[in-house]
Amino acid sequence: MAGRFADSGLKSGLGRFLMASEHSKPVTAIYPGSFDPVTNGHLDLIVRGAGIFDRLIVAVARNLDKDPLFAVKERIEMLDVVTNDLPNVEAEAFDGLLMDYARAKNASVILRGIRAVSDYEYELQMAWMNRKIEPDIETVFMMPAEAYSYLSSRLVKELARFGGLPKGLVPRLVEERLRAKVG
Ligand code: PNS
Numbered sequence: 732m733a734g735r736f737a738d739s740g741l742k743s744g745l746g747r748f749l750m751a752s753e754h755s756k757p758v759t760a761i762y763p764g765s766f767d768p769v770t771n772g773h774l775d776l777i778v779r780g781a782g783i784f785d786r787l788i789v790a791v792a793r794n795l796d797k798d799p800l801f802a803v804k805e806r807i808e809m810l811d812v813v814t815n816d817l818p819n820v821e822a823e824a825f826d827g828l829l830m831d832y833a834r835a836k837n838a839s840v841i842l843r844g845i846r847a848v849s850d851y852e853y854e855l856q857m858a859w860m861n862r863k864i865e866p867d868i869e870t871v872f873m874m875p876a877e878a879y880s881y882l883s884s885r886l887v888k889e890l891a892r893f894g895g896l897p898k899g900l901v902p903r904l905v906e907e908r909l910r911a912k913v914g
Pocket of ligand 1: 763764765766792795827828829830856857858860861
Protein backbone atom coordinates (compact mmCIF):
# COMPACT_ATOMS: atom_id res chain seq x y z
CA MET A 732 0.00 0.00 0.00
CA ALA A 733 2.84 2.36 0.90
CA GLY A 734 4.38 1.62 -2.46
CA ARG A 735 1.18 2.71 -4.16
CA PHE A 736 1.38 6.06 -2.36
CA ALA A 737 5.08 6.41 -3.18
CA ASP A 738 4.41 5.68 -6.87
CA SER A 739 1.58 8.16 -6.97
CA GLY A 740 3.99 10.86 -5.90
CA LEU A 741 2.17 11.63 -2.66
CA LYS A 742 5.01 12.96 -0.59
CA SER A 743 3.32 14.34 2.45
CA GLY A 744 1.23 13.16 5.36
CA LEU A 745 -0.26 9.71 4.99
CA GLY A 746 2.20 8.60 2.34
CA ARG A 747 5.16 9.36 4.57
CA PHE A 748 3.48 7.79 7.60
CA LEU A 749 2.79 4.57 5.73
CA MET A 750 6.27 4.51 4.24
CA ALA A 751 7.75 4.94 7.71
CA SER A 752 5.72 2.00 9.02
CA GLU A 753 6.91 -0.08 6.06
CA HIS A 754 10.49 0.43 7.24
CA SER A 755 9.54 -0.33 10.86
CA LYS A 756 10.58 3.08 12.11
CA PRO A 757 9.28 3.40 15.68
CA VAL A 758 6.29 5.74 15.72
CA THR A 759 5.93 8.28 18.50
CA ALA A 760 2.42 9.66 18.97
CA ILE A 761 1.33 12.57 21.10
CA TYR A 762 -2.06 12.63 22.76
CA PRO A 763 -2.51 16.28 23.75
CA GLY A 764 -5.20 17.83 25.90
CA SER A 765 -6.09 19.49 29.17
CA PHE A 766 -6.83 16.27 31.11
CA ASP A 767 -8.41 18.30 33.93
CA PRO A 768 -8.82 15.59 35.17
CA VAL A 769 -8.15 12.38 33.20
CA THR A 770 -11.38 10.39 32.72
CA ASN A 771 -11.99 6.75 31.83
CA GLY A 772 -12.72 7.98 28.30
CA HIS A 773 -9.19 9.42 28.05
CA LEU A 774 -7.79 6.26 29.57
CA ASP A 775 -9.67 4.12 27.06
CA LEU A 776 -8.07 6.11 24.24
CA ILE A 777 -4.62 5.91 25.86
CA VAL A 778 -4.88 2.10 26.05
CA ARG A 779 -5.97 1.93 22.40
CA GLY A 780 -3.18 4.30 21.33
CA ALA A 781 -0.57 2.42 23.35
CA GLY A 782 -1.54 -0.74 21.46
CA ILE A 783 -0.88 0.89 18.10
CA PHE A 784 2.04 3.28 18.55
CA ASP A 785 5.52 2.44 19.81
CA ARG A 786 5.60 5.40 22.18
CA LEU A 787 2.66 7.46 23.35
CA ILE A 788 3.22 10.79 25.09
CA VAL A 789 0.18 12.14 26.90
CA ALA A 790 0.88 15.86 26.71
CA VAL A 791 -0.84 18.21 29.14
CA ALA A 792 -1.15 21.73 27.73
CA ARG A 793 -0.11 24.63 29.95
CA ASN A 794 -1.45 28.15 29.58
CA LEU A 795 -4.81 27.35 28.01
CA ASP A 796 -7.44 30.06 28.39
CA LYS A 797 -9.26 27.92 30.90
CA ASP A 798 -9.65 28.02 34.64
CA PRO A 799 -8.36 24.59 35.62
CA LEU A 800 -9.43 22.70 38.72
CA PHE A 801 -6.17 20.75 38.98
CA ALA A 802 -2.66 22.17 38.59
CA VAL A 803 -0.70 20.74 35.65
CA LYS A 804 1.56 18.92 38.13
CA GLU A 805 -1.45 17.22 39.75
CA ARG A 806 -2.87 16.23 36.36
CA ILE A 807 0.43 14.66 35.32
CA GLU A 808 0.74 12.83 38.62
CA MET A 809 -2.72 11.31 38.15
CA LEU A 810 -1.89 10.36 34.55
CA ASP A 811 1.37 8.73 35.71
CA VAL A 812 -0.48 6.61 38.26
CA VAL A 813 -3.32 5.51 35.98
CA THR A 814 -0.97 4.62 33.09
CA ASN A 815 1.57 2.92 35.32
CA ASP A 816 1.00 -0.50 33.73
CA LEU A 817 1.51 0.81 30.18
CA PRO A 818 5.30 0.81 29.61
CA ASN A 819 5.22 2.77 26.34
CA VAL A 820 3.12 5.62 27.77
CA GLU A 821 4.46 8.71 29.53
CA ALA A 822 2.87 11.98 30.60
CA GLU A 823 4.39 15.42 30.56
CA ALA A 824 3.47 19.09 30.20
CA PHE A 825 4.05 21.24 27.15
CA ASP A 826 4.03 24.97 26.49
CA GLY A 827 3.31 26.87 23.32
CA LEU A 828 2.44 25.37 19.96
CA LEU A 829 1.63 21.68 19.83
CA MET A 830 3.46 21.29 16.52
CA ASP A 831 6.68 22.77 17.94
CA TYR A 832 6.45 20.35 20.84
CA ALA A 833 5.69 17.40 18.51
CA ARG A 834 8.73 18.25 16.33
CA ALA A 835 10.93 18.47 19.42
CA LYS A 836 9.75 14.99 20.44
CA ASN A 837 10.25 13.53 16.93
CA ALA A 838 6.59 12.57 16.90
CA SER A 839 4.90 11.71 13.63
CA VAL A 840 1.34 11.41 14.95
CA ILE A 841 -1.09 13.48 16.99
CA LEU A 842 -3.77 11.31 18.54
CA ARG A 843 -7.20 12.84 19.27
CA GLY A 844 -10.41 11.25 20.42
CA ILE A 845 -13.74 11.84 18.72
CA ARG A 846 -16.83 10.97 20.73
CA ALA A 847 -19.65 12.29 18.59
CA VAL A 848 -20.27 14.31 15.43
CA SER A 849 -20.29 17.44 17.60
CA ASP A 850 -16.55 16.99 18.30
CA TYR A 851 -15.73 16.67 14.64
CA GLU A 852 -15.87 20.28 13.48
CA TYR A 853 -13.52 21.59 16.16
CA GLU A 854 -11.17 18.64 15.73
CA LEU A 855 -11.10 18.99 11.96
CA GLN A 856 -10.29 22.70 12.20
CA MET A 857 -7.45 21.99 14.62
CA ALA A 858 -6.11 19.08 12.55
CA TRP A 859 -6.09 21.18 9.38
CA MET A 860 -4.39 24.08 11.12
CA ASN A 861 -1.79 21.74 12.59
CA ARG A 862 -1.20 20.22 9.15
CA LYS A 863 -0.72 23.72 7.74
CA ILE A 864 1.96 24.35 10.40
CA GLU A 865 3.61 20.93 10.01
CA PRO A 866 2.54 18.77 7.04
CA ASP A 867 4.76 15.86 8.12
CA ILE A 868 2.77 15.19 11.29
CA GLU A 869 -0.52 13.34 10.89
CA THR A 870 -3.54 13.69 13.16
CA VAL A 871 -5.13 10.32 13.87
CA PHE A 872 -8.66 10.22 15.30
CA MET A 873 -9.84 7.34 17.43
CA MET A 874 -13.15 6.60 19.15
CA PRO A 875 -13.34 5.69 22.80
CA ALA A 876 -15.64 2.85 23.87
CA GLU A 877 -19.30 3.71 23.34
CA ALA A 878 -19.85 3.76 27.11
CA TYR A 879 -17.70 6.91 27.29
CA SER A 880 -19.20 8.71 24.31
CA TYR A 881 -20.96 11.27 26.54
CA LEU A 882 -18.15 11.67 29.07
CA SER A 883 -16.09 14.84 29.48
CA SER A 884 -13.82 16.31 32.16
CA ARG A 885 -16.12 19.34 32.33
CA LEU A 886 -19.19 17.23 33.19
CA VAL A 887 -17.19 15.13 35.64
CA LYS A 888 -16.14 18.29 37.53
CA GLU A 889 -19.68 19.63 37.53
CA LEU A 890 -21.12 16.37 38.87
CA ALA A 891 -18.37 16.10 41.50
CA ARG A 892 -19.10 19.66 42.70
CA PHE A 893 -22.71 18.72 43.35
CA GLY A 894 -21.84 15.34 44.85
CA GLY A 895 -23.50 13.39 42.04
CA LEU A 896 -20.63 11.72 40.18
CA PRO A 897 -21.71 8.19 39.17
CA LYS A 898 -19.21 5.35 39.60
CA GLY A 899 -17.07 4.15 36.71
CA LEU A 900 -16.49 7.44 34.89
CA VAL A 901 -13.06 8.25 36.26
CA PRO A 902 -10.27 6.13 37.78
CA ARG A 903 -10.62 5.63 41.55
CA LEU A 904 -7.63 7.87 42.26
CA VAL A 905 -9.25 10.71 40.31
CA GLU A 906 -12.49 10.18 42.19
CA GLU A 907 -10.60 10.55 45.48
CA ARG A 908 -8.74 13.66 44.27
CA LEU A 909 -12.01 15.20 43.08
CA ARG A 910 -13.62 14.53 46.45
CA ALA A 911 -10.66 16.13 48.23
CA LYS A 912 -10.75 19.13 45.90
CA VAL A 913 -14.44 19.94 45.68
CA GLY A 914 -15.81 18.16 48.74
O1 PNS B 1 -8.45 18.95 25.88
P1 PNS B 1 -8.56 20.02 24.85
O2 PNS B 1 -8.93 21.33 25.48
O3 PNS B 1 -9.50 19.64 23.77
O4 PNS B 1 -7.10 20.21 24.20
C1 PNS B 1 -6.85 21.21 23.25
C2 PNS B 1 -5.35 21.24 22.87
C3 PNS B 1 -4.50 21.32 24.12
C4 PNS B 1 -5.01 19.97 22.14
C5 PNS B 1 -5.12 22.46 21.96
O5 PNS B 1 -5.67 23.59 22.54
C6 PNS B 1 -3.64 22.70 21.65
O6 PNS B 1 -3.07 21.99 20.87
N1 PNS B 1 -3.05 23.72 22.31
C7 PNS B 1 -1.66 24.08 22.16
C8 PNS B 1 -1.51 25.39 21.38
C9 PNS B 1 -1.64 25.16 19.89
O7 PNS B 1 -0.84 24.50 19.28
N2 PNS B 1 -2.71 25.72 19.30
C10 PNS B 1 -3.01 25.60 17.91
C11 PNS B 1 -3.94 24.43 17.67
S1 PNS B 1 -4.47 24.39 15.98
